[in-house]
Amino acid sequence: MHGFANPTRFLTLARWLTPLCFGLGLLLVAxxxxxxxxxxxxxxxxxxxxxxxxxHVPFAWLGMGGWSALAVSSLAFLVWRHPLAALAARGIAVPGAVFTALSLITGSIWGRPTWGTWWVWDGRLTSMLVLFFLYCAYIALAQAAAREGVSARIPAIFGLLGAINIPIINRSVVWWNSLHQPPSITMGQSAIAAEFLVPLFVSTAGFSLLFGGIVLARMRALIAETQAEARLRRKAQDFDTEPETA
Amino acid sequence: MREGLDQWSFVIAAYAVGVAGTLATAAWSWLAMRRAEARRDASRKRRGRKGGGQR
Structure with missing residues (x-):
């Protein structure tokens, strides 16, 4: 893992991995x-x-998985100070927020004909909504830290603290009475018929690849912006130190 | 009591929102990446040209 913390090595890998994730992801999802x-x-x-x-299920899994990955990246940044770990967390935040929002919207559309309501304030739905707000807060915090030139430690600590919500989402249907059904897929067991399982897993694999492609693209964009900014700064310094010829 | 709702309209709405949201995020991230890398390459070229002229 430490080997890929080098931006040059990461970019070499990401250059062919990004279109591969997008292409294969689109194919599987379709x-x-x-x-x-x-x-x-x-x-x-x-x-x-x-x-x-x-x-709905892949969106919900990836919304939760996204924050877990964001928390791991934040921890890696806090422990090893890898700048790429902070960039990975920032890259995950936007697709994580989008997928969480999509899980809430598609869940609501599913709920109306099935439960007879668009929304209920039960444990699962509310904790997923909290996850969406956590993503929004993280994006705002990380952008503010980058703009003001403040250390990325503050968003990293926030990313780590926000992970408390993940087990709450996972156990919410067990701890509280809920309209939402209990877990259908647990370790080694599934209450879902095999006919539905295959497209569900293929769609999850496809959306995961798309999620990965989006994260890689956002990380590459962040690296390119940082490099362009550093060049402009160097250029401005060169300009300031150039001897006057007049 | 179950309402007589047309389930297919809900299915189509969910697919439209889900697919459009995912594709829009993917396309936006891809384009932002291409734009940022083009900007970086342009700044590299400008710097290279300037360095070449000084030599």
């Missing part, structure tokens, strides 16, 4: 969603709305 829409038969209880789960 296949899984087409199968979810046209091949899979309606569920006995949920009817046609079961098809929404091929989007």
């Amino acid at each position: 296949g899984a969603l087409a199968s979810g829409l046209f091949v899979v038969s309606p569920d006995q209880l949920m009817g046609e709305t079961v098809r929404i789960l091929f989007l």
Whole structure:
């Protein structure tokens, strides 16, 4: 892991990994969603709305997984001071917020015909909403720290503290009475029929690759901006120290 | 009591929001990356030209 903390080595790897993640991710997502829409038969209880789960579940998993990765990157930055770890956390924050928002929206669309309501203030939904607000706060904090030239330690500490919400989201359906169903997939067990499992896993793999591609693209953009800024600063210094010829 | 809602309209709405949101984020990140790298390369070239002229 430490080897890839070198920006040059990271960029060499990211240059071919970014289009690969986007290409393969799009292909898998297209296949899984087409199968979810046209091949899979309606569920006995949920009817046609079961098809929404091929989007909603990967979005929710990646929203939570995104913050877990953000917390690990923040920890790596705090412990080893790798600047790339701070950039990785910043790269994860935007797709994490988008995927969490999409999980809330698609969940709400699923809830209306299934539960008869768009929203309930229960443990799972509320803790997911809190996760979305945490992402927004992290983005604002990280941008402010970068703009003011303050150390990235403050957003990193916030990223680490926000991870407290992840086990709360995970256990919310067990700890509190909820309209949301209990975990359908646990270690080695699944309450979901095999017919739905295959497109669900393919769609999760596809969205994960797209998520990874977005993170890599955002990290590359952040590195390029930092390098361009450093060059401009050096140029300004050269200009200031140039002897006057007149 | 179950309402007589057309489930397919909800499915299509969810797919439209999900796919559009994901594609927009992916396209925006890709374009932002290309723009930032082009800006960096341009600043590198300008600096290279300036260095060459001084030599």
